[in-house]
Each structure stands twice: as C-alpha cells, then as structure tokens.
Amino acid sequence: MPRRAGAAILRSRTAGPVSRRERGRRCRACPALPPPTDGARSGGRDDRLLCAERLRRARPGPRDGGRAAVRKPETVRVAAGVHLVAGSNTNWVIVREGDTVTLVDTGYPGDRELLLASLAAVGAAPEAVAAVLITHAHNDHLGSAEFLRVRYGVPVLMHEAEVPHARRDFLHQVTVGKVLANGWRPGVLPWAVHALRSGGTAKVPVAAPEAFPVAGALDLPGAPVPVHTPGHTGGHCAYLLPETGVLITGDALVSGHPTSRVRGPQLLPRMFDHDRERAVASLAVLERVDAGVLLPGHGPVHRGPVREAARCARESAG
Ligand SMILES: [Zn+2]
Numbered sequence: 554m555p556r557r558a559g560a561a562i563l564r565s566r567t568a569g570p571v572s573r574r575e576r577g578r579r580c581r582a583c584p585a586l587p588p589p590t591d592g593a594r595s596g597g598r599d600d601r602l603l604c605a606e607r608l609r610r611a612r613p614g615p616r617d618g619g620r621a622a623v624r625k626p627e628t629v630r631v632a633a634g635v636h637l638v639a640g641s642n643t644n645w646v647i648v649r650e651g652d653t654v655t656l657v658d659t660g661y662p663g664d665r666e667l668l669l670a671s672l673a674a675v676g677a678a679p680e681a682v683a684a685v686l687i688t689h690a691h692n693d694h695l696g697s698a699e700f701l702r703v704r705y706g707v708p709v710l711m712h713e714a715e716v717p718h719a720r721r722d723f724l725h726q727v728t729v730g731k732v733l734a735n736g737w738r739p740g741v742l743p744w745a746v747h748a749l750r751s752g753g754t755a756k757v758p759v760a761a762p763e764a765f766p767v768a769g770a771l772d773l774p775g776a777p778v779p780v781h782t783p784g785h786t787g788g789h790c791a792y793l794l795p796e797t798g799v800l801i802t803g804d805a806l807v808s809g810h811p812t813s814r815v816r817g818p819q820l821l822p823r824m825f826d827h828d829r830e831r832a833v834a835s836l837a838v839l840e841r842v843d844a845g846v847l848l849p850g851h852g853p854v855h856r857g858p859v860r861e862a863a864r865c866a867r868e869s870a871g
C-alpha cells in the first residue's frame with residue numbers, strides 16, 4: 554500500500570500548562586491514576602492534574618445525543634513520532650512519520666472531536682492519515698473509523714477475522730443484560746452510563762473494512778506488525794512498532810479500566826471477553842514479543858518488558 558504524500562500538516566501544538574482551577578479541583582481521594590499528558594509533565598508532576606474520570610465529571614456532559622464534551626486531548630509522546638491519546642475512556646495511538654500518520658483505533662463515536670483535535674495536536678490533518686488500524690471492532694475503538702473512511706478516504710484495516718465484525722455481520726460485545734448483572738461491581742454502572750452517552754451502543758459499522766493486504770509489517774508509518782491476539786474478540790490484533798519497541802495491545806492486555814480496581818498489566822474483567830480462554834492464551838503470544846513499551850486500549854502507558862507484563866497478567870488471570 555503506497556504511503557500517502559503531500560497531506561496537509563498543521564502547526565505542531567502541545568498541551569498547555571495545568572490551570573490553577575484544575576489543580577484546585579483534583580480529588581486526592583480518587584483511586585484513579587492521573588491522566589497521561591505530554592512528555593514534559595511526566596515524572597511526578599502529573600499529580601497536579603485531575604484524574605480522567607474526575608475531569609470528565611467536572612465538565613459539561615453531552616447534550617447532542619451522544620457526543621461527549623470536547624476537551625483538550627491528553628497525549629503522551631512515548632517515542633519518536635508515537636503518541637498515546639487518552640480518549641473519554643479509551644486510548645488510541647498516532648504514529649507520525651514525515652507527512653503521514655498511522656492511526657490505531659478511534660475511540661467512542663462521541664470522541665470524534667477529541668480524535669480530530671489529537672491529530673491536530675501532533676501536527677497532522679485527517680487527510681494525513683494513511684490508514685486506520687483497528688485492534689478490534691468494539692464501539693469504543695471503532696467509533697470514528699467509518700467517518701474517516703467516508704469523509705477522507707482513509708482505508709480501515711484489521712485482521713481478516715475481524716472484518717465481518719466491523720461490518721456488524723455479527724456483534725461480539727458485552728450485552729446490556731450482562732452489564733446489569735454485574736452492576737453491583739465497583740465502577741460498572743458509572744462506566745455503563747458513560748458508554749451509553751458516548752455511543753457505546755450506536756450503530757457505527759464500517760461498510761468496507763479491509764483485511765491486511767500482506768503478511769508481516771505493513772507499509773505504513775511505524776511499519777506496524779499485526780500480532781493476532783484473539784479472545785477479547787475473534788480477530789483482535791495487537792500492533793508491534795519494531796523500530797521503537799512499542800506494542801499497542803488494544804483490549805488484549807490493558808493497564809487499567811474504570812471497572813477494575815487493579816492497576817498495572819491485566820486482562821479486562823471477564824464479562825468483556827468473548828472467549829476468555831483464548832484471551833488468556835493470547836497473553837502467551839504477547840510473552841514472545843520483544844517490546845519495552847506497552848500502549849493499552851485502556852489505562853496508562855506501561856514501561857518495561859512487555860513479556861513480563863503479559864506474564865503477570867496471565868498469572869493473575871488464574
Ligand atoms: Zn473491546
């Protein structure tokens with residue numbers, strides 16, 4: 554696949570300073586980690602920030618039928634050209650190389666303006682996106698894929714087993730009934746309310762999803778290598794960026810979630826996995842990947858050998 558050239562690149566911007574108002578409203582008792590920010594604020598100064606959940610609650614809710622309130626994108630530059638963006642509850646990754654960008658996942662449908670703002674924040678226009686790579690076709694990752702495909706002609710690529718899922722030939726996503734049955738668990742109901750408000754049950758199929766055109770590394774910024782990690786969904790894929798030692802794990806291995814009280818590498822709570830046994834088995838696949846930075850679909854950046862992170866998650870999964 555040829556890389557797109559000549560796309561508009563906007564002026565690079567970084568997140569502004571933390572306002573006194575935000576510092577003053579941070580809840581010290583909140584168990585959630587502070588949100589990831591740009592690299593200049595890492596290393597302890599993050600403590601001054603609102604955690605992502607508190608920040609969301611402190612701002613006006615969506616009033617236009619499912620679109621979340623627009624806020625400044627929270628991006629972490631984890632390596633040259635590689636940025637993790639924290640959406641309203643889900644992460645996506647921007648890999649910039651010259652004039653083009655690979656975008657991995659797109660957040661909830663309600664995260665669209667945040668997604669576009671995050672591209673601008675790293676100096677990229679939507680036209681610069683050479684392809685969207687989908688880890689899996691849940692709404693909190695697929696939300697704006699069809700929008701980018703239709704509006705900007707961006708191909709939407711994924712594992713062949715995930716293609717019919719993205720078309721919504723079927724849906725392997727936690728049901729409302731299962732969520733309600735787990736409503737007694739800490740964090741589940743607030744998470745569910747947010748998911749509903751952000752388009753978690755909206756119809757956002759991709760009309761023409763594409764399977765990877767080749768085996769191995771893709772001819773895209775970052776030369777991402779898909780790593781099939783089924784279980785959460787049948788065609789779930791992680792993506793290895795070999796040059797930077799970054800592994801994007803989607804929901805096959807996360808470092809936190811609003812419905813989990815555990816921090817650090819872990820599987821999502823069981824109710825979210827279509828096939829838990831395969832999800833656990835896929836951790837063994839990740840244990841064979843040589844990477845030093847883990848960018849999950851949920852939770853903050855995890856630095857350290859990914860094989861160790863995957864092993865810990867597999868052992869704690871029981
Ligand atoms: Zn998922």
Ligand SMILES: [Zn+2]
Binds near residue numbers: 643691693694851
């Ligand atoms: Zn997810």
